[in-house]
């Protein structure tokens with residue numbers, strides 16, 4: 001706990017990554033990896049194998065591969081990517097110094113620290129202000145201009161990978177906005193936030209399908225909570241709510257597996273959490 005506190009204090013990242021909760025999540029994620037490594041390794045291997053298989057489906061030149069939500073890179077077959085592509089672009093809100101140092105041996109590897117939703121919080125502030133004034137407009141009015149984000153990447157992307165980022169993508173905006181209370185209008189504010197977060201998710205999904213000829217999406221889509229009394233509670237995560245299962249059916253290649261995310265007692269003595277993960281590769 002103390003180690004994590006100091007890590008949080010001295011971590012070098014943008015003020016947005018810190019203020020909006022991405023840093024806190026990264027540190028919590030790293031600590032979980034340490035505690036649960038043996039349970040998480042099969043999931044890491046599944047992700048790496050799926051992406052490695054995906055490389056074979058890139059026909060023609062392999063100039064640029066972009067990985068969104070690269071984080072700690074444990075789900076990514078980095079050696080394979082740097083061998084196979086001329087340039088590898090890893091994107092996330094933040095990268096630790098350790099990750100940057102470890103992979104600095106690869107000269108064709110680039111770290112891009114940025115928000116794939118191109119500064120969603122500014123749009124969120126506008127939404128909050130308009131809601132307060134009883135004047136919420138069509139949700140398209142609050143969508144960020146993601147062109148700003150894509151311009152930071154090469155235009156020729158031969159393989160695009162969304163590396164287990166989708167289930168988190170809308171959660172940050174949602175939590176940020178729900179902290180802003182609306183006395184007397186809580187229910188309607190919750191619905192507004194929900195609509196806004198879903199629209200952000202859809203916007204990003206549309207971007208993904210436009211950015212490259214070969215797209216890989218890996219995402220946890222559902223949480224299954226196994227309880228001591230032998231009951232199972234299923235909780236849909238964002239991608240399952242918004243991302244149609246049809247979308248995965250249309251993929252050229254698919255896989256799915258269980259990620260032993262939080263075996264008891266990680267979250268509770270009486271519960272074990274298993275995430276259902278889906279992977280798809282689309283040729284567009």
Ligand SMILES: C[S@@+](CC[C@H](N)C(=O)[O-])C[C@H]1O[C@@H](n2cnc3c(N)ncnc32)[C@H](O)[C@@H]1O
Nearest residue numbers: 069070071072073074075092093115116163165
């Ligand atoms: C579950 S982690 C992915 C793990 C990673 N693929 C790995 O191998 O360790 C999700 C990642 O998505 C990133 N992320 C979430 N929302 C983002 C956004 N709007 N822009 C950029 N990165 C984002 C988080 O910072 C986090 O590192």
